[in-house]
Amino acid sequence: MNATPSSLEAERPAESAVRIGALVPLTPPGWVGAGRHLLAGIQLAVDEVNDSGGVGGLPLELVVRDTAADPQKAAAAVDELAGLGVAAVVGEYHSVVARAAAARADELGLPFLCSSAVLDALTEKPTDRVARLAPAQSHGWQIYADFLLGAGHSRIAVATEPSVYWASGTRILREYLALRGGTLAELDARSLDPSGVCDALVESRATALLLLTGFPEPAVSIVRAVRRDPRLGEVLVGAPAGQPEFAEWAALLGDEGAGVPFLRYLPERLGSLGVRVAEALRERLAEAPSFVAFEGYDAVMVLARVLRSEGSDRTRIAEAWPRVAVEGTRGQIRFSRTPGINVWQWAWAPAQVADRDPDSVDRFRILHTA
Secondary structure, X not given: OOOOHHHHHHHOOOOOOEEEEEXXXXXXXXXXXXXXXXXXXXXXXXXXXXXXXXXXXXXXXXXXXXXXXXXXXXXXXXXHXXXXXXXXXXXXXXXXXXXXXXXXXXXXXXXXXEOOOOOOOOOOOOOOOEEEOOOOHHHHHHHHHHXXXXXXXXXXXXXXXXXXXXXXXXXXXXXXXXXXXXXXXXXXXXXXXXXXXXXXXXXXXXXXXXXXXXXXXXXXXXXXXXXXXXXXXXXXXXXXOOHHHOHHHHHHHHHHHOOOOEEEOOOXXXXXXXXXXXXXXXXXXXXXXXXXXXXXXXXXXXXXXXXXXXXXOHHHHHHHHHHOOEEEOOEEEOEEOOOOOOOEEEOOOXXXXXXXEOOEEEEEEEXXXX
């Protein structure tokens, strides 16, 4: 006897959980420290959602995949997660990896809420399926350029490596500085060893050197070389991509890693929710949480709100991005269409320029706020 649609529905096992995927760099060459903070924020939020009743009476089930900073691995992970029936995907730290994940998610019709990657061109064409919490690179790096100019630095050098992300950052800084009378010189960190970077920096007469390179190397070796070169005692070393935020920076560089301004996406003071989440994250991480951990937490809380209102249908989730209004750890999160950005964008998360205090490398100083 042929089964009717109603009998087939009755035979199908009831769903026991709502699955969501998470893309995180957990092994080299991915930035493992950033991945650990991102995953801690994601897991904390999933636990809190489940402790409060889950989504529609069902728990969230987190399916984590390691991207290892590999765009191809990330795209394959999106394929796998889609096949496993996840309602949506959150996460990823590395911009070039997030771009590959976003492209594949868009092709598959899978909603992707990018927590931490900042590359403006997260997708090549406009899409309704992808949303992002992190500020676009052009927004954040212009804030950083304002800090440099305000501190009296108009002759800037960048030590850079080949990468879409670093090339984009170099272009943003050059164009922004040029309009304000500044200059930017590029130093190739692939062809120059750290002592060669120092020689080129002296020749450029720049007063600030920005690290647009991989971490820990060659960034750590360049910082040490500049700090120990008597010709460069007055040169500011900066890291707009945020490397000094993480404990590995202080562990590797000690006092030489202090006084290196970087971008972080936090307000001057956290509200009550942010304070509570910070305490919970500190307990899980056994160290102060970075802004990346807050991004992971906020991403899951946004997605949980959408799942509770729209269910786990992928099309309905994507359609809900412009209706999101969620109080996150760093302010109210809403998504909108931003000129030059092809995804739904939170415009903007709070941003600041900070450094590690030379008097206490484990303490941060806020130098500039947007």
